[in-house]
Amino acid sequence: MKALTAALLVLLAACGKGRVIFNIDVLSFLSASDSLKGYNVIGGIPQTDSTVSRQFILPPGFGKSSVDSVSATAAASLENATGSGSVQFDVFFSKAQGSLFTGTPYLTASSGAVVGADTVPLLPPTTVSLADSVFNTDSLWVGIRARLSTNVGPNMTGHLRLNQIQLRIVLQDKVF
Template structure:
């Protein structure tokens, strides 16, 4: 353990301008049931949400650091097996669970019109947030929402699979 801490100190000291960079594969922390959601929504329903929320504990010291920038990227796919409508994929980050699905999502992508048999990739553009206070904490909540809108007619059924969710956090180093 002492060797690991010493190596970490050398690594942080070698960062140059005192920045620490963390690349996080958020998807690897989600359960399989969170990354693959099946849905069946009655036709004509204006909006139905399927969501997952998880709390993440960041390395000690994040709360003392300043986030220079946070880059988020994600991808998902939706398959429509019956009915028609659309699916919007949203990713949220917040300091508390109560604030998670409020406000504007960090990432969003819309499937467009879907009919049975359609398989669509959802590729929201990467989001870059400067000096975001959400990541100046030892914990962060991640929320993923699929907002399903159906057309009048048979139930819309299918599945949505999250295929990637990554964060790149650049901190002004005050971790140690």
């Protein structure tokens, strides 16, 4: 056992500066009802929000490491059935649930004007590089918001489908 421990320590010392890379599929932590949200909003409503939030417990030691880089990728689609209006799709990250939806979203995309039966992709920039201390933690809150605005007329009904939300976090290795 001592020989194995010594060999591992020598191997770790020989590796020099290490990086740990985590690829997190955020959608895999959401229920089916969270990734496909139905809506039925009365026509003429200037703004209504539909949100979902989840806490992610990251591997022990994550908060002790320094974050080298973070990139996020997201995609959603609006499947409108009736009515008209617009939808803004936002993704938030926070260390605490209470402050999750209070700041500027990390990822955002707008449907533009939607009229009647239509399917519209909501694609923020393909990958966004994030630099924020919010990722230096052992637990992270992720919030997703659909902000709907409807025009006067029939109710705006349909579904917002989350297709992809992924995080790639690169750490300076101090996990162990």
